[in-house]
Each structure stands twice: as structure tokens, then as C-alpha cells.
Amino acid sequence: MVCDKQQADMEVDVIISGCGPVGALTCNLLGSLGVRTLVLEQDLAPHGQPRAFSCDDEALRIYQSTGLGAELQKDMRENRFAEYVGETGKRFAEVHTGSADFGFGYSPLWFFHQPKVEGVLREGMGRFPHVKLQVGASVESLEQDAAGVTVRYQLLQTGETRTVRGRYLLACDGARSGVRKALGIKMSGRAYGEPWLAVSGSVEGDAPELCRFVCDPKRPAFVATGAVGQFRWEFMLMPGETREEMERPETIKKLLAPYIDPERVHVERAQVYTFHCLNAARWRDGNVFLLGDAAHTMPPFMGQGLVSGMRDASNLAWKIQRVVRGLAPASLLDTYEEERRPHVEAVQKLCVRVGHLFLARNRWVAGARDMVMRALQRIPRVRRFIQGFEFKQPPMHERGYYLGGGHAPESAEGTYFIQPKVRLQSGKEVLLDDAIGNDFAVLCRANAPSAQVAAARGLAEALGARLLAVQSSGADGSDVPAVEDITGKLGDWFSRHDSDVVVLRPDRFVFGAVKAERLPELRDALGV
Structure with missing residues (x-):
């Protein structure tokens, strides 16, 4: 097949193969960013099977970014307590998930019904006139060149063959990914x-x-x-x-x-x-990217399989949008796997360790485990570590698209920013992300000198970002749009990181947090 866009029946920015939860989420994220997207799904209707079952606070925050968070959350159940019991039924460990708070706006364990989630996500795709879902479409072949990807697919109901041309192809087609196999990418x-x-x-x-x-x-x-x-x-x-x-x-x-x-x-x-517990040898091949189970599979013991795919989507969607719009070089897309793979591998290792705890098959080993776990939890710090769910892998990128190239000890770069409640100037209380939108954001202190605020405003304008001043509760008004820090958590964050200005990426990871005198360095790193 010749990669000639004139031969294509349709031309888009992004083609997505697969409309399971990860594919549908990715489409909603791209749609909200104005990216022309075609989703090819082989099945004529959603499978209706409750396969995935749980998600976490990061997942709910990602759903929130699509504008569908409230609709999805209303049919979920917040889990507030989990227990581990041994052979006799006696509890040897407990996790108080309802009181655990990692600062991201939600508690860390939620149960959902997959058919309902998929239904809301598919319905959400209809909000965007530049997005199309083609069901009953089987990907037959693909070919790519430096400028994009041409996909040939067959409509299963009619047998008609069509082609579509896109800048990028995203494989969200599951653990048996046909796209991955077509590229010859092995799983190990x-x-x-x-x-x-x-x-x-x-x-x-x-x-x-x-x-x-x-x-x-x-x-x-x-x-x-x-x-x-x-x-x-x-x-x-x-x-x-x-x-x-x-x-x-x-x-x-x-x-x-x-x-x-x-x-x-x-x-x-x-x-x-x-x-x-598998990983693809590479998650990118030219203009084709693997997401979710197509890139990695996860043991089930921490409920992180679907969530890991959601993190992939959240990481990649905004990068594609900026490249497609000419706001960033194509090299930005190289940071997708650079950032995501180490975290996925760390979560996989954690799931395996929890599985070993869970799956002891020898009766004497299991009995010893129960006694050791009960004894360890007599130590207050160990008890807090387990009951507070502190063993969950934190969202953090060691390397990637950040000031300084990634996270360093004690630095904010590469960490997931907090999301406390704030009060808008209208008096309404919302979670922070609802105040700053789904693009880059620049936050500064409301009581900063006017020259610092002006510099932060200049940075936000150059970046095309939303500028918000963080105002302590009860403080006077600000010359720029502001939110009231009603919990005090934002002010504490700025103080802890000794920063005057923070730049948040669209996926809400911290690009950079600096004192005012380092703003030129921050602008240089952003290329604006």
C-alpha cells in the first residue's frame, strides 16, 4: 500500500485502533483538545462484560479532565476499607482506603461497572464534531512514512475496504494488539x-x-x-x-x-x-504508539491494569495536540515512553510483591506470614504505612519533559501536583483542576510583587496557559484571576518547595517550580 494521502478516504490527525476504556478515554482527551480523531472498533457494539473492576484517585482525576468525571463517579462505589485474612478467616492486615488522602482530590480506591463506564465514554465522544467512531471496522494493514500513517480497514457488515490517513496511530487494541503484531513488536x-x-x-x-x-x-x-x-x-x-x-x-x-x-x-x-506481567519491547514505532494492554499487562493485585492505560492516555494526548498544532517539536513525543515505562515497571513489581503476599501456597509459610504481619503492625509507623495505603506507587517521572530533565531528590519537577478544593472569585468551591482547565497552567502567589506577577503573566501568555494567583483565605483581591486557598494546602506546597511560580503540564505533572528570579530559566526550558 502506497502512503499517499490522496488515496485515503479520510484524513485526520489521529487514528485510534480499539474503543475499549483506554481507546474511548484517549478519544475524549484528544477531542477536548480539538484534535481530529477517528476511532476504529472491530466489534459492532460494546461487549457489555464487567472485566475491569477498580480504579484509583489518579483515574478519577483523569476522568475529571475529560469533563465526564461527575457523570462517571455517580455510578461508582468508593471503597473505604480492605482487609487481608488468612486460612482461619482472621484478619492479619487492613487498609483504610477511605481515610487515605494523597492530595489528588479523591480517595484512592473506587469500584465501577465497566459497561457503564464505557457507555459514558462513548457517549462523551459525541460532544466533538471533529471525532468519529467507526464500529465494525477491522484493521487490515498499515503503512507509515515520515509524515504519517495510512491504515486500511474493512467494514465487517458490508465487506467494503477503506483507507484513512493520520499523523499518528494509537494502538489501544488490548493485550493481543493486532497493530503491535503488525509492527513485529515483541512482548517480554x-x-x-x-x-x-x-x-x-x-x-x-x-x-x-x-x-x-x-x-x-x-x-x-x-x-x-x-x-x-x-x-x-x-x-x-x-x-x-x-x-x-x-x-x-x-x-x-x-x-x-x-x-x-x-x-x-x-x-x-x-x-x-x-x-x-509483560512489556512491549518498545512503545513507539515511528508514528505509531502503543497504549494500555497493547504496551504492558499488569498483575491484578493492586487494581492498576486499566489505570496504567489511563495514565498512558493522559500523558500522550496533550503532547500529540501540541505537536499537531505546531506548538512543540515532534521530539516531545519521545518523552511518552521515557516517562511512562519506568513507572509502569515499578507498579508491576509492586503488584508482584503484593501477589507473593497474597498467594502463599504452603500452609506453614502462610501461617508465618500472618504472624509476622500482625507483629509488624504493632510498630506504629509500619501500621500507618499499611493502613494508610502508603505502599501504593506514587505518580512520579524520574526523567522526561521537565525543567532540569526530570525529578531530582526534594524537587517538585516530575511530581503529580496536588488538587485541593479552592474558592473561585464567584464564591463557588471547586477542585483545583476545574479552575485551571485542561491545558498548561501557571500558578503564582497572589501577594507577590507586581513585577513578579507581570513576569508570570508574560510566561502564561507566551505558553498559551491559564494564569491563576493563589490567594490565602481572607486575603485582599488580586490583579490577576485568583483562587482562594481555602484549605491552605497550596500555600504549604509553595512554601515546602520554596517557589513563587509553578508551571503545570496539562496532565497535571509539575513542569517546573521556581523562585521568581529563575523565571527566565523556566521560559528557556519551555521554549517560549
């Missing part, structure tokens, strides 16, 4: 040999609210109350058990019986799966 890592049975469904009548990791060497399991009346049960298969045997209704009833009357359960999905 470990495929864990322990299959699991995942059962999803609803329960008639009252049901307990719980989130329990059953660390029983005879049958490790996970039980949780989900969103919109849903439940999730997961059971590890033992040696000799087969998929066919485990997916039978009578087997499922026996497995559910210790936890709930199986006659009250309406099973919507019961499927055996084997989890993997």
Missing part, C-alpha cells in the same frame, strides 16, 4: 501459571459491603462489593482443575457458598483467566 516478561476464575454478578436483597483478600493457601480468593449492585468474586484454580469444570454453574455455586447464598446471585460473567 512473565506469564504466571496460576489461572483464576472471575465471577461477576448482582445479588438479590441486602448484601454486605466488603473488600476482602482471602489469603488461604487452600484457595486464595478475592471478594468485593462493587458499583451499582455488582459483586466480584475471584478464585484461584488448584492443580488439576480445568476451565470447563470451574466455569460450570454448579462449581460456581460451591465456590460462592462460603461467602453468600448462591441462590441469591445472578451471575453475569464467569471466566477463567491467567494474568501476565
Whole structure:
């Protein structure tokens, strides 16, 4: 196939292969940034299966950035407590997720019903006239040159073949990505040999609210109350058990019986799966990028699989927009994998470690684990570390598109900025991101000398960013748009990092935080 845009039936900025949660989210992010996007989805309708189950505070903040956060959150359930129990059912660890606060605007564990999430995301795509979803479209081939990518696809209902030309192709087509295979990109890592049975469904009548990791060497399991009346049960298969045997209704009833009357359960999905911990050899090939499971797969023990794909989308969408609009060089896109891969690998390692805790198969090892964990939690700092969910991998980039090239010890660059509530000049209280929009933002102190405020205003104008002054509660008005720091957390952040001005990227990572005299250095690093 010749890469000649004149031959294409359609020309866009971005082609997305796959309209699962990551593809649909990516489309909404690009749509909100004005990027012309075509999504190719092979299935004629959403699959309707409740596969992914949980997300975190970062995910809700990303949903918020699409303008769909409130709509999505209303059908989610906030989890406030999780427990780990041993063979006897006695608890040996607990996590107080409801009181954990990492500063990003939401608590860190939420359960959702995937069909509802996908429905809202697909409906949200309709807000943008420059976005199109083509269902029943099977990607047949792709070819790229320096200027872009040509994709040939077939409409499954009619057999018609079409071509589309785009600057970039984003593969959001899952762990068995056809795009990745077409590029010859290999996956490496470990495929864990322990299959699991995942059962999803609803329960008639009252049901307990719980989130329990059953660390029983005879049958490790996970039980949780989900969103919109849903439940999730997961059971590890033992040696000799087969998929066919485990997916039978009578087997499922026996497995559910210790936890709930199986006659009250309406099973919507019961499927055996084997989890993997894999990474693609590279996440970019010319003008093609891999996102989500197409780039990496995650063990399930921290609920980070879908969230990792969402972080990919949030990292890449704004970079593509700036390159497409001529606001940044194409080399900016090289920072996608540079920033995201180390974090993904760190989360994968954490998931494996938690899995080892969860999956002890020897009865004596499991008993020793329970005793050690209880003993360790008599130490106050260890207890706070576990109960406060502090073992969760923080969002941070060691290298990338930042002042100084990345995060250094004690520096703000490369960290995820906080999102406290603020009061607008109208008197309305909102989360910070709702006050600064979805592009770059420049924050400064409201009580700064006029020359500093003028310099910050000049930086914001050159960058095309929103300028906001952070005003302490009860302080006098500001000469620039301001938000009132009603919690005091923004003022504390500025003081802790000894900064007068902070530049936030559209994904809300800190590009740079400096004293006023270093503003020229900050402008140089931004290229404005």
C-alpha cells in the first residue's frame, strides 16, 4: 500500500485502533483538545462484560479532565476499607482506603461497572464534531512514512475496504494488539501459571459491603462489593482443575457458598483467566504508539491494569495536540515512553510483591506470614504505612519533559501536583483542576510583587496557559484571576518547595517550580 494521502478516504490527525476504556478515554482527551480523531472498533457494539473492576484517585482525576468525571463517579462505589485474612478467616492486615488522602482530590480506591463506564465514554465522544467512531471496522494493514500513517480497514457488515490517513496511530487494541503484531513488536516478561476464575454478578436483597483478600493457601480468593449492585468474586484454580469444570454453574455455586447464598446471585460473567506481567519491547514505532494492554499487562493485585492505560492516555494526548498544532517539536513525543515505562515497571513489581503476599501456597509459610504481619503492625509507623495505603506507587517521572530533565531528590519537577478544593472569585468551591482547565497552567502567589506577577503573566501568555494567583483565605483581591486557598494546602506546597511560580503540564505533572528570579530559566526550558 502506497502512503499517499490522496488515496485515503479520510484524513485526520489521529487514528485510534480499539474503543475499549483506554481507546474511548484517549478519544475524549484528544477531542477536548480539538484534535481530529477517528476511532476504529472491530466489534459492532460494546461487549457489555464487567472485566475491569477498580480504579484509583489518579483515574478519577483523569476522568475529571475529560469533563465526564461527575457523570462517571455517580455510578461508582468508593471503597473505604480492605482487609487481608488468612486460612482461619482472621484478619492479619487492613487498609483504610477511605481515610487515605494523597492530595489528588479523591480517595484512592473506587469500584465501577465497566459497561457503564464505557457507555459514558462513548457517549462523551459525541460532544466533538471533529471525532468519529467507526464500529465494525477491522484493521487490515498499515503503512507509515515520515509524515504519517495510512491504515486500511474493512467494514465487517458490508465487506467494503477503506483507507484513512493520520499523523499518528494509537494502538489501544488490548493485550493481543493486532497493530503491535503488525509492527513485529515483541512482548517480554512473565506469564504466571496460576489461572483464576472471575465471577461477576448482582445479588438479590441486602448484601454486605466488603473488600476482602482471602489469603488461604487452600484457595486464595478475592471478594468485593462493587458499583451499582455488582459483586466480584475471584478464585484461584488448584492443580488439576480445568476451565470447563470451574466455569460450570454448579462449581460456581460451591465456590460462592462460603461467602453468600448462591441462590441469591445472578451471575453475569464467569471466566477463567491467567494474568501476565509483560512489556512491549518498545512503545513507539515511528508514528505509531502503543497504549494500555497493547504496551504492558499488569498483575491484578493492586487494581492498576486499566489505570496504567489511563495514565498512558493522559500523558500522550496533550503532547500529540501540541505537536499537531505546531506548538512543540515532534521530539516531545519521545518523552511518552521515557516517562511512562519506568513507572509502569515499578507498579508491576509492586503488584508482584503484593501477589507473593497474597498467594502463599504452603500452609506453614502462610501461617508465618500472618504472624509476622500482625507483629509488624504493632510498630506504629509500619501500621500507618499499611493502613494508610502508603505502599501504593506514587505518580512520579524520574526523567522526561521537565525543567532540569526530570525529578531530582526534594524537587517538585516530575511530581503529580496536588488538587485541593479552592474558592473561585464567584464564591463557588471547586477542585483545583476545574479552575485551571485542561491545558498548561501557571500558578503564582497572589501577594507577590507586581513585577513578579507581570513576569508570570508574560510566561502564561507566551505558553498559551491559564494564569491563576493563589490567594490565602481572607486575603485582599488580586490583579490577576485568583483562587482562594481555602484549605491552605497550596500555600504549604509553595512554601515546602520554596517557589513563587509553578508551571503545570496539562496532565497535571509539575513542569517546573521556581523562585521568581529563575523565571527566565523556566521560559528557556519551555521554549517560549
